[in-house]
Amino acid sequence: MQQQYWVDDFYIDVSRNQITYQDHTQTLAPKALAVLTVLAKHQGEVLSQDTLLDAVWPDVIVSPNTLQRSIAQLRKAFGDDGKAQGFIKTHAKQGYSLEANVQWGNNKSKAASLSNMVLSNNAQLEHALPAKQNTPQNDKNSASTFKFAYAAVGGLLAIGALALLYKPQPQTLNITKLTALTATDNRENAGIYSPDGDYVVFHRYEDRLCINNIWAKNTQTQAEFQLTQQLKSNGTHTFSADGNTLYFVQEQDCRQPITQKLCYQLMSLDFAKSLISPQQPTTLMECKNSRLRAPNWMNGGSLALLQQHDTRWELIRYAIESKESQIIYGSEDDNVISYAYSKNENLIALTTVNTNNEYHLVLVSPQGKVRSKTAIQYPTEIARYRFIYPSFSPLDEKLVFSTGRQLFTLSYDGQIENVSLPLDEPMGSPNFHPDGDRILVIKGFYDRDIASFSFAQPTTVTAQTDNTFPQAKFDIIERSISSEGSAVFQPNGDKLAFRSQRSGIDQVWISDGQSSQQLSNFAMDSYIEGLVWSQDGQSLMANSAKALYQLALDRSTQHFAFPMPIEQLFDWDSEQQTALANIRVAGLIQFAQLDLRALTYTILREAPVNWAQYSDNKQIIYTDQLDRFWQTATIEDTFIDALITQGSDKRFVFKNSTLYGVNEQFQFWRYNLSNEQFEVLTQLPKTLDYLTDVRGTTALISLRINAKKELAELTISN
Structure with a gap:
């Protein structure tokens, strides 16, 4: 397959997943560049969505939304807002076409010469201008010519300025510093940020007293607040969108166990009141013959939860007001391992294992519509049957997960890449700050x-x-x-x-x-x-x-x-x-x-x-x-x-x-x-x-x- 080519003045290097314009290089998702390459091979032709999906995602179930995201990434890289469609054109109910010129080859010297274009244009235009004459007509013509010339130069300079100002989404995680947030003799876990990023909320288990409680810490003042009294839960928790309420699952002994010794209760806690004094949480739902874990607040006032019947896990949605639950994802063929929710994309990412012990990344909407299902490509440094528990990240179409001493990214198309991590102790549960510039982790021994x-x-x-x-x-x-x-x-x-x-x-x-x-x-x-x-x-x-x-x-x-x-x-x-x-x-x-x-x-x-x-x-x-x-x-x-x-x-x-x-x-x-x-x-x-x-x-x-x-x-x- 051809690895390098030109689309107008953009140099495409598929082997490096890069697009270069002048001196500015962007890294794109491999599947996005694969879509571009297929369009480039059929330059000027209209290719249907099915044709592109079959060419780029063979033997993988994906939705048209996956293709549309790749098209959006390409247009963004070309500086095309999707309205002008100067590069990739949408043909209603037909598909897409690449309208720009394509030149195949790996001669990148053209890219280097582009950086001198703006500087040389001013001199070239100045030499091309006619000598100024002191006549009204010539003054008029001269003014018109100068107006056009400087408009052209201004346009070129504007393009150059936009290229310099444009900052694409980061494609890799570069971790520069590790900062301890808690330093006690207790065990802290299940840390999350509040929606405004002002607090971290976590469980703290005190070994000496055998007590577990939810705590909060102000990230600016470092003040700590005990939110509950002798809590029995030690699972994850989640905030409502306004940051006023915490939701979590509490475990306690069943009085008359039938199929399990523990009962699982979905609880809510008033966060603002708890910052003043510890509060008693409110029970929203109780399960005696199934297990619950990992609640996540979703847009629209509902919670996503993992629920287990017998030995199979499925993802459900629980509506707070109506107190009704509905299955989002789960079947006889797929057992859900883990999931994460992105409020920005309103998207759920699940890792699953099927009846053939194959591991997949599934992207679904909160209503349960499957957008894509992709096999996870395990690298050699991760054991074959290792479960993956990813979190959404600020990286474009990439999630992040930990295996203990190593941190990895997982792309929407199932590719895993290692992240350099300055830790000598096991680390887990990566959770991103709302600003995307920090990661909250649990480390220890x-x-x-x-x-x-x-x-x-x-x-x-x-x-x-x-x-x-x-x-x-x-x-x-x-x-x-x-x-x-x-x-x-x-x-x-x-x-x-x-x-x-x-x-x-x-x-x-x-x-x-x-x-x-x-x-x-x-x-x-x-x-x-x-x-x-x-x-x-x-x-x-x-x-x-x-x-x-x-x-x-x-x-x-x-x-x-x-x-x-x-x-x-x-x-x-x-x-x-x-x-x-x-x-x-x-x-x-x-x-x-x-x-x-x-x-x-x-x-x-x-x-x-x-x-x-x-x-x-x-x-x-x-x-x-x-x-x-x-x-x-x-x-x-x-x-x-x-x-x-x-x-x-x-x-x-x-x-x-x-x-x-x-x-x-x-x-x-x-x-x-x-x-x-x-x-x-x-x-x-x-x-x-x-x-x-x-x-x-x-x-x-x-x-x-x-x-x-x-x-x-x-x-x-x-």
């Missing part, structure tokens, strides 16, 4: 250590007793200033395997009690979701970046290339070469048993589970999303009644016919499946993250030492 404790003297209890148990005395056995976890004892050995981010990336490490060594070499922004020893203790199965890897102690590695993402690895039977995992099938997460030899799977439950392990007789123990314990059987799964109140999100361990777990009161217990004896063993600290392994009378746990998140601001250069 998670310090978690590995501890062991003994439970040699259990206390037997019944349902009628109300005993207080002594705190477990634990020893920290692996620590750093970063996150350690998932520690598991080596079968028939004295080594310990665990995951750690001490090198800056989540990796598998091995310790012999004296020293530790890194075993894996996973890519940046990869996260390990499951770590299990083989039965002979000579290798480990790790789930990193939603893929399975067998890591041998001799440092050899085997990748199991399943055709779908592995969301969470629970257990591995190395003799039978099977594994238990949550996997994403047809866009939905389901519980399955994997055959590692054939790279096939068997669905065990058409919903995800919280945790699972093989029993001694190769049956399966698992907890569902209500934290209830189940055991698989020949005909149907059996509910373990004795543990009805003992489940939690702290995982469990099954060893020698005995279940070990932690309940919601942080009591460590065991239950023998053979004799059905239940015992509470000790009290664990509330900083416990997970129970990870048991050997004899010693247990391994992950303890949260410090979890610091703070608001920061990235400044964008002009």
Whole structure:
């Protein structure tokens, strides 16, 4: 394909996505230049919208609005307001044509010569003027000639001045400064700007008091204001257009859970009153059998929300006044991952995963009309199954998202580009200031250590007793200033395997009690979701970046290339070469048993589970999303009644016919499946993250030492 050509006096370089006029160069979206190139190849011909869409967006579903935006970008680059249509002409109900002259070739010397045109025209016109004669007629002719000549020069100078004054929309993010906005011992997250940009509003979780509240900070005076009292929510929030009301989703325990343990309430809060004193929010809507998250105020007085039924998410619109909801986007073929709303464009951008585990960027109107649907082109530095959570940006037709330590742009046509980012800590949730010159981000670290404790003297209890148990005395056995976890004892050995981010990336490490060594070499922004020893203790199965890897102690590695993402690895039977995992099938997460030899799977439950392990007789123990314990059987799964109140999100361990777990009161217990004896063993600290392994009378746990998140601001250069 021809990469360079001329349209009148504009030099087009498709390979660089650039249009140059005189000394002024503009960078345009690749698809816009592709439209121009098709029109240039058929200069003077009228091409229909369908012809252009098929040529530029083959095999992609896009609407005519996408083409119209590209035409508008091109006209803007040519300095054409769309009324004169000196370059690209619209033919009603027929299509478009390029009316300017086209010259093919890569000779850019013509562009350099254009910069001298304005300077030379004045001298050329002066030499061309006739000598002044002292006659009335000649004076009249001379005045007329001078009037025309200077008008021509003035026009050329005006064009040059307009070219110098014209500032196109930025096409790249140049981040020049990082400024901390909060500096406390607490965890701040979900930061947004107020519509006037005068405040940042965020959640602050105080570890010492176990309290979460919404706070505001004045960006000019730095004064902080607590807006709520002991809030139960920690999700995102949004402002009404006038900045008077905050909307957010609150989570709380359901009194009588049926399909989920948490109820979800859409809340509103008077922002002005809250700046004076903390206020009690008002409940607008409650969901007991579906989940809500990510509210966004839209033009016209309605909220966009993500709602989940079973395991599928869809985007809905909730009208504040009528209290009615309506689906904006969602189908059996598409599961919504994330979305963002632009009030300037009145446009919604969604990232979705379909039944073939393909990821798309979908642009829709608030009424649900699909404007375009484009496959996201993942670069090598982003894992294949990584979810993308983008935000609208001031860049022309580009969104911005973070993977942790890296920032990227995502164009409307699905292209991803890296952004240079001056951060050495994980960063997420980019949110742009209303002026577009700053980005609000959440950065910080998670310090978690590995501890062991003994439970040699259990206390037997019944349902009628109300005993207080002594705190477990634990020893920290692996620590750093970063996150350690998932520690598991080596079968028939004295080594310990665990995951750690001490090198800056989540990796598998091995310790012999004296020293530790890194075993894996996973890519940046990869996260390990499951770590299990083989039965002979000579290798480990790790789930990193939603893929399975067998890591041998001799440092050899085997990748199991399943055709779908592995969301969470629970257990591995190395003799039978099977594994238990949550996997994403047809866009939905389901519980399955994997055959590692054939790279096939068997669905065990058409919903995800919280945790699972093989029993001694190769049956399966698992907890569902209500934290209830189940055991698989020949005909149907059996509910373990004795543990009805003992489940939690702290995982469990099954060893020698005995279940070990932690309940919601942080009591460590065991239950023998053979004799059905239940015992509470000790009290664990509330900083416990997970129970990870048991050997004899010693247990391994992950303890949260410090979890610091703070608001920061990235400044964008002009």
